[in-house]
Amino acid sequence: MPEAPSVVGGADNVLLEGISVRVRVPASSANLGPGFDCLGIALGVYDTLTVSTVASGIHIEATGEGADSIPRDERHLVVRAVRRGLEYGGASAAGLALRCVNAIPHSRGLGSSAAAAVSGFAAASGLLAAAGVREPFSDAELVQLAGEFEGHPDNAAASVLGGAVVTWADSPLDANPDGVVAVREAYLARGLVVHPGIRATVFVPETESSTSHTRGLLPDTVPRADAVFNLSRSALAVVALTTAPECLIDATVDRLHQPYRAPSMPQSAELVVALRERGYAAMVSGAGPSVLVLSTDAVTDEVDALAHGIGFATWPVEIAEGVEISW
Numbered sequence: 413m414p415e416a417p418s419v420v421g422g423a424d425n426v427l428l429e430g431i432s433v434r435v436r437v438p439a440s441s442a443n444l445g446p447g448f449d450c451l452g453i454a455l456g457v458y459d460t461l462t463v464s465t466v467a468s469g470i471h472i473e474a475t476g477e478g479a480d481s482i483p484r485d486e487r488h489l490v491v492r493a494v495r496r497g498l499e500y501g502g503a504s505a506a507g508l509a510l511r512c513v514n515a516i517p518h519s520r521g522l523g524s525s526a527a528a529a530v531s532g533f534a535a536a537s538g539l540l541a542a543a544g545v546r547e548p549f550s551d552a553e554l555v556q557l558a559g560e561f562e563g564h565p566d567n568a569a570a571s572v573l574g575g576a577v578v579t580w581a582d583s584p585l586d587a588n589p590d591g592v593v594a595v596r597e598a599y600l601a602r603g604l605v606v607h608p609g610i611r612a613t614v615f616v617p618e619t620e621s622s623t624s625h626t627r628g629l630l631p632d633t634v635p636r637a638d639a640v641f642n643l644s645r646s647a648l649a650v651v652a653l654t655t656a657p658e659c660l661i662d663a664t665v666d667r668l669h670q671p672y673r674a675p676s677m678p679q680s681a682e683l684v685v686a687l688r689e690r691g692y693a694a695m696v697s698g699a700g701p702s703v704l705v706l707s708t709d710a711v712t713d714e715v716d717a718l719a720h721g722i723g724f725a726t727w728p729v730e731i732a733e734g735v736e737i738s739w
């Protein structure tokens with residue numbers, strides 16, 4: 413089993429002013445139907461971020477998605493991830509200047525918060541490397557750091573590694589005098605080689621949906637038949653994504669989360685049904701309300717018009733490479 417990195421560190425090195433790093437991070441779609449919390453795919457919609465060390469304070473210039481609503485101080489998700497990443501690498505910065513150009517829509521099931529976390533840790537990695545403090549973080553470290561920080565390693569791993577991913581968590585057990593306890597969740601991931609014929613289309617509504625709200629709609633226990641159903645379909649999803657795209661329709665049916673979330677996003681549920689009736693492997697993207705189609709053919713104009721009629725924009729997107737860091 414691959415080793416998860418250990419999250420330790422301090423803030424021994426204060427980085428000099430004038431170090432800059434640039435990051436480009438893709439959006440992602442989690443679950444891919446049945447693979448609740450364990451499958452994801454990177455999508456070619458990108459946030460770009462430039463982070464520079466400055467003498468003091470937090471300076472944030474943001475354009476694009478979320479620019480009107482995100483905080484411009486230490487509460488900013490990317491700032492928090494950069495700070496945490498520097499701490500993990502044994503350093504700190506007196507001040508940070510961020511330039512964010514955001515194209516990933518927020519709260520639509522396209523992994524914006526995971527991408528923000530990944531971009532922050534990737535920026536910290538670049539700053540540490542540019543300053544000569546340490547080697548850049550490995551992909552495994554980025555998955556662990558961003559997964560732990562943001563809570564959705566299925567999104568985070570896709571944004572780190574690109575392509576499609578399988579993620580899993582492991583809680584190593586530690587014996588202490590009071591008994592055996594789980595010490596810490598380790599987040600691990602492996603990439604899949606996506607069949608070259610598969611393309612992605614996302615249908616994005618104007619309406620937002622909070623992931624924490626729609627997670628709260630899920631039951632704590634499910635019928636065994638539904639669990640078995642999803643086991644077989646998520647195993648099939650790995651086959652369909654890599655070697656058998658003709659199985660995508662069967663491989664993207666889910667009984668663990670979409671049925672429970674459907675009442676909170678009726679248009680998404682309606683669009684998934686309409687697309688599947690037309691032969692497309694359609695599913696809610698992550699926690700919704702966007703809808704993802706994986707197919708070998710482009711969607712038709714009729715589908716585009718149908719989606720538009722119920723408030724969704726049609727975005728054909730590439731299956732993306734993972735995060736890029738330059739300094």
Ligand SMILES: Nc1ncnc2c1ncn2[C@@H]1O[C@H](COP(=O)(O)OP(=O)(O)OP(=O)(O)O)[C@@H](O)[C@H]1O
Binds near residue numbers: 440524564621622698
């Ligand atoms: N680039 C960003 N910069 C700062 N904050 C961000 C950024 N992207 C997302 N966020 C924060 O994350 C929130 C969205 O998180 P949420 O988990 O609800 O949606 P999501 O990540 O877009 O969807 P999902 O996790 O279902 O794919 C935003 O409201 C904002 O507070």
Ligand SMILES: N[C@@H](CCO)C(=O)O
Binds near residue numbers: 443521523564566627
């Ligand atoms: N697997 C998570 C993804 C959230 O982005 C969910 O469906 O809640």
